[in-house]
Amino acid sequence: MPVQDGNALAGPLSEVFAVEVTSAWRLCPGCGTDSTVGALRVYTMGTAAVARCPHCGEIAFRLARHAETLWLDFGGGGALRIPVTG
């Protein structure tokens, strides 16, 4: 299955987040790897995508679009650390 980087989801994620979330950091609860969302491995099938830890492959989140609905499933995918100003 073709793999892309988290960068590729910047557009769809911009529909959900007020911040540029591919620059946010994710601490993987599976292996402890700290990586940006932009550096996650993304596997896309049709209108759904799975983002995984680049080191251990644990699922970070799943994103799917069905008609007028956007699903974002974080499951047990760990925490995002988002730099903010102020």
Place this chain on the structure above:
Amino acid sequence: MSGWTVARLVARTKESDTARTLHLQVPGWPGHLAGQHIDVRLTADDGYQAVRSYSLSAPADGDQVAISVQPAPYGEVSPYLVEEFPEGADIEVRGPLGGWFVWRPDRTEPVLLVAGGSGVAPLVAMLRARLALPDGPAFRLVYSLRRPQERWFGDSLDALDGRSDVAVDYAYTREAAPGATRPVGRVRQEDLLIDGFTPAQRPLCFVCGPTAFVEHCADILVALGHRPDRVRTERFG
């Protein structure tokens, strides 16, 4: 900027026999960082929509941005953009997008760019952003491509001749340019072991291209001793 906005095609310029750069006017464009991309959305008469991501290949020029497109065989979007989408027509875009695979002009460390084929687009945007500065860090582009005729951004790259602070090396994989001394073949370790850009100098590395190319080159860079978090990648999939 999260919503879709309407852009107009103002010009289409040639990068190779098959690839074209599309110059789009986007009213209210907020500017962007080199390495960012836009999403492009086409809507068919029956309502079917297709969205594709394209790297911005040049710094913003007011409200004009540029994307460079290689038509994919049997693709449903790229051949249309390259061959049919008429100048003066409108298209929906969203962006600028992404904040990780970017080069910010206040960075001071050397920058090593590794491009496979059309993956050169966001890397040339970074190179052009560096060239817009009166002074700045050393840049080196290693550009892997099948043969010389497939090179993009020829004028910009030829303008680097004679410079040492910003330079380009070509790694031809099938057919070399006349006079080239490097044997043809995929990128090797020695192609990426460059004075001024070794792990000791802690360069920022950006690798962009097809997935297999990106993984091959990123593995070489990490094996050479570059820290994985300083090797930023963008795979086409």
